[in-house]
Amino acid sequence: MKNSQLYKGSLTTIIMKLLEENGRMYGYEITQKVKSITKGELNITEGALYPALHKLEGEGLLDVEVEKVGNRLRKYYKLTEDGQKETVNRLAELEEFIKNMQTLVNPKINPDLQF
């Protein structure tokens, strides 16, 4: 993943946001969606994506549906009811974080913080 340290903490929120918008998705579809939205800037690797998905499933935030697609089984993920509530919380936290980072990186943008 590009700038992995910066993105690492937000990976689960990114996944939850995508699932909130798209209903249900499978692993590879998530990686491709992120790549397409960020125009190839952000590439989520298998080593980062699947542990994050399984962790969220373990926490009861994601539910799983398995379907036969062609000649193999495919595992789809979707948000549970708790997952939907948690997505709202995590997105609010992320937005707050981005706002604070913007203020720190570019303080002139926020006149309230000027002395």
Added chain:
Amino acid sequence: MQVTDNQIKFIDQYLENSGVKYLDIRYEMTDHVATVLEEKEGDFYDEFKAYMVLHKKELLESNNKFSKIARNKAIKLLFGNLLSVKGLLITGSLFGLSFLGLNHMNFEKLVYVFYLTYFVLLLVISGFNIYHKRTKKEKLWSGTHKLMEVVSFILNGVMIFGTNTFKAPKETGDNFYFILYQCVIVSIIVMTIVTSRQLMKKYKLRYEG
């Protein structure tokens, strides 16, 4: 390219030979690898090799992390079962039966009965693990197998190193705690078997319909 049935089997076999032993993990990885390859235009085996050179390490790391998550989830379910009405009833009934048993046998015999029960149940769990390792007739699911592995490892440790486990207490007043301790251990083993069956059903329902 279109990935054929035989190529799907090839990917699955490759992953299994690389150490991804649990079927539920392999199903997802096989689909991932096949989907990536379906977007390529070249020869299947060339593209497969090129993909594995770059991503095998990540897939194996993901496998290890998944196994740990499955293990933790299974242990959480076991504790939930132990503290459920059913689990508490089993422990309570064992406890009551043990005290009733004392009316018909002396304490040494009761310890022997505990030993036998413990041993037979452990054989069931260990036998399950050995059966899976030696034969591949039964499908191996991550949560079920990890739970059996952890519990049999800990209980075998208690059996081998816990020298006081089956020693009758010197003070008669300690009988209560001794019997309670034995009942809890037997309940853990029984509930491990119950939890494994629950997980097995869940996996079969999810992946086999």
